[in-house]
Amino acid sequence: xxxxxxxxxxxxxxxxxxxxxxxxxxxxxxxxxxxxxxxxxxxxxxxxxxxxxxxxxxxxxxxxxxxxxxxxxxxxxxxxxxxxxxxxxxxxxxxxxxxxxxxxxxxxxxxxxxxxxxxxxxxxxxxxxxxxxxxxxxxxxxxxxxxxxxxxxxxxxxxxxxxxxxxxxxxxxxxxxxxxxxxxxxxxxxxxxxxxxxxxxxxxxxxxxxxxxxxxxxxxx
Amino acid sequence: xxxxxxxxxxxxxxxxxxxxxxxxxxxxxxxxxxxxxxxxxxxxxxxxxxxxxxxxxxxxxxxxxxxxxxxxxxxxxxxxxxxxxxxxxxxxxxxxxxxxxxxxxxxxxxxxxxxxxxxxxxxxxxxxxxxxxxxxxxxxxxxxxxxxxxxxxxxxxxxxxxxxxxxxxxxxxxxxxxxxxxxxxxxxxxxxxxxxxxxxxxxxxxxxxxxxxxxxxxxxx
DNA sequence: CTTTAAACTTAGGTATTCCTAACTTAATAA
DNA sequence: TTATTAAGTTAGGAATACCTAAGTTTAAAG
Numbered sequence: 001x002x003x004x005x006x007x008x009x010x011x012x013x014x015x016x017x018x019x020x021x022x023x024x025x026x027x028x029x030x031x032x033x034x035x036x037x038x039x040x041x042x043x044x045x046x047x048x049x050x051x052x053x054x055x056x057x058x059x060x061x062x063x064x065x066x067x068x069x070x071x072x073x074x075x076x077x078x079x080x081x082x083x084x085x086x087x088x089x090x091x092x093x094x095x096x097x098x099x100x101x102x103x104x105x106x107x108x109x110x111x112x113x114x115x116x117x118x119x120x121x122x123x124x125x126x127x128x129x130x131x132x133x134x135x136x137x138x139x140x141x142x143x144x145x146x147x148x149x150x151x152x153x154x155x156x157x158x159x160x161x162x163x164x165x166x167x168x169x170x171x172x173x174x175x176x177x178x179x180x181x182x183x184x185x186x187x188x189x190x191x192x193x194x195x196x197x198x199x200x201x202x203x204x205x206x207x208x209x210x211x212x213x214x215x216x217x218x219x220x221x
Numbered sequence: 222x223x224x225x226x227x228x229x230x231x232x233x234x235x236x237x238x239x240x241x242x243x244x245x246x247x248x249x250x251x252x253x254x255x256x257x258x259x260x261x262x263x264x265x266x267x268x269x270x271x272x273x274x275x276x277x278x279x280x281x282x283x284x285x286x287x288x289x290x291x292x293x294x295x296x297x298x299x300x301x302x303x304x305x306x307x308x309x310x311x312x313x314x315x316x317x318x319x320x321x322x323x324x325x326x327x328x329x330x331x332x333x334x335x336x337x338x339x340x341x342x343x344x345x346x347x348x349x350x351x352x353x354x355x356x357x358x359x360x361x362x363x364x365x366x367x368x369x370x371x372x373x374x375x376x377x378x379x380x381x382x383x384x385x386x387x388x389x390x391x392x393x394x395x396x397x398x399x400x401x402x403x404x405x406x407x408x409x410x411x412x413x414x415x416x417x418x419x420x421x422x423x424x425x426x427x428x429x430x431x432x433x434x435x436x437x438x439x440x441x442x
Numbered sequence: 443c444t445t446t447a448a449a450c451t452t453a454g455g456t457a458t459t460c461c462t463a464a465c466t467t468a469a470t471a472a
Numbered sequence: 473t474t475a476t477t478a479a480g481t482t483a484g485g486a487a488t489a490c491c492t493a494a495g496t497t498t499a500a501a502g
Contacts, residue, residue, distance in 0.1 A: 003458075003459090005458080005459060005460090025479075025480085026479075026480055026481085027478090027479065027480080035459090035460070035461090036460075036461060036462080037479080037480065037481085038460085038461070038462080038463095038480090038481075038482080038483095039459070039460055039461075040480090041480060041481055041482085042459080042460090042481090042482090043459080043460095045481095046458090057467090057480080057481075058466090058467060058468065058479080058480060058481080085332075085335075088309075088339070089332075089335045089336065089339055090335070090339075091332075091335065095331075098329075099329060099331075099332050102327045102328075102329070103324070103327055103328075105327065106323045106324055106326065106327035107323075107324075108319075108320060108323070110316075110320075111306075111310075111312075111320050114306075114310045114311070114312065115310065118309070118310055118311075224488075224489090226488080226489060226490090227488095246449075246450085247449075247450060247451085248448090248449065248450080256489090256490070256491090257490075257491060257492080258449080258450065258451085259450090259451075259452080259453095259490085259491070259492080259493095260489070260490055260491075261450095262450065262451055262452085263451090263452090263489080263490090264489080264490095266451090267488090267489095278450080278451075278497090279449080279450060279451080279496090279497055279498065280498095
């Protein structure tokens with residue numbers, strides 16, 4: 001069983017790998033985890049020896065199947081805790097991540113299955129991210145599009161939010177945006193590519209940058 | 222903030238100190254935590270330097286106020302988790318301890334207060350042990366007596382169980398003993414000082430040794 | 443009061459995970 | 473193609489927490 005640090009590295013590499021454009025570098029991992037490149041270089045070599053990733057010096061890395069399985073195991077724990085903290089304990093969108101970040105390393109398989117059962121075997125976490133099952137399989141989710149691609153005049157349901165910062169999550173909460181919330185696209189300003197959406201009775205202008213964090217599915221209504 | 226290991230040592234010393242007869246020795250702590258005496262000796266010196274305990278070489282140790290505060294802080298987290306795991310997630314008496322032992326080190330003050338609130342600011346954990354409040358104050362509990370001292374013919378309510386082993390806790394569950402359960406003392410055998418109690422419709426003979434783990438308050442009925 | 447055994451500490455060593463500084467390799471721009 | 477810079481690795485070191493083996497102190501028995 002990997003240590004807490006190793007789990008953090010493996011998870012970070014998994015997440016960096018999800019961008020298919022480029023391979024994962026020492027610097028990427030070091031930045032993400034806020035440790036030195038030296039520490040990363042060492043750890044990557046250790047994880048390579050232990051079979052969690054393939055690694056050629058100076059050439060970047062990629063997780064082995066074993067590494068991916070481990071990453072999904074950690075991610076499962078993280079997302080189940082997030083959902084639990086929000087739905088059961090009433091933590092806010094901006095609070096769940098930090099707590100889950102700690103708990104994900106201190107939870108037995110036994111306990112995670114109990115939590116999963118309590119929650120009714122959920123498929124997504126509070127951000128709409130899929131929760132891997134206990135075998136490491138990610139559930140298939142319907143396609144969704146970022147707000148930038150939503151069409152003016154149509155109704156949409158919010159199904160995914162990228163948690164980029166606490167500030168942003170608090171802002172979303174403030175304006176009434178929550179998972180599965182219905183939204184109408186009022187208009188788009190070509191001036192700055194921002195989108196005006198209606199949430200309940202209020203309208204908000206969402207900048208292009210923020211739009212890229214919000215994902216919707218069109219609602220037939 | 223102490224590390225996980227330090228918290229474990231401080232908690233162990235606190236628990237050993239609760240026996241007022243004798244002072245806490247290196248060997249006591251080493252046995253309790255199942256580490257070498259050498260490791261204990263080192264750690265005790267480190268904790269002494271850091272103000273968590275008073276220590277004179279070869280002479281035993283005692284926690285400072287700071288040390289006691291830290292111990293109670295860990296114990297609070299442990300007991301709140303135990304209650305939560307049992308009452309909310311439905312874990313059994315024999316399962317909660319091991320899980321809480323891990324979680325107690327990975328829970329922020331913020332989260333513990335949320336759990337405490339969710340549980341309605343409970344005073345006792347699933348074993349009837351008092352839960353320190355956030356300032357480290359232990360609630361006053363009514364006096365109780367071990368089964369050995371309960372009088373034949375009287376009715377009692379189970380208010381505390383010493384968790385000596387998973388096996389024992391499973392046995393208690395099996396015979397229907399749970400916290401606040403009503404029990405009638407049927408008789409006591411002077412031959413081996415065992416006690417026969419009635420739980421619901423069934424009677425059980427409880428050995429002297431097991432009796433010392435069960436604590437009751439007389440019920441007026 | 444001395445011997446002996448138990449209790450305790452120190453010495454020396456290992457593993458993990460981090461650091462800075464120095465050095466090496468690879469990629470890029472002239 | 474070579475010089476420069478960015479990326480990556482190694483060297484050397486620190487903190488934590490453990491170990492075994494050896495040495496020291498205390499307490500208890502004779």
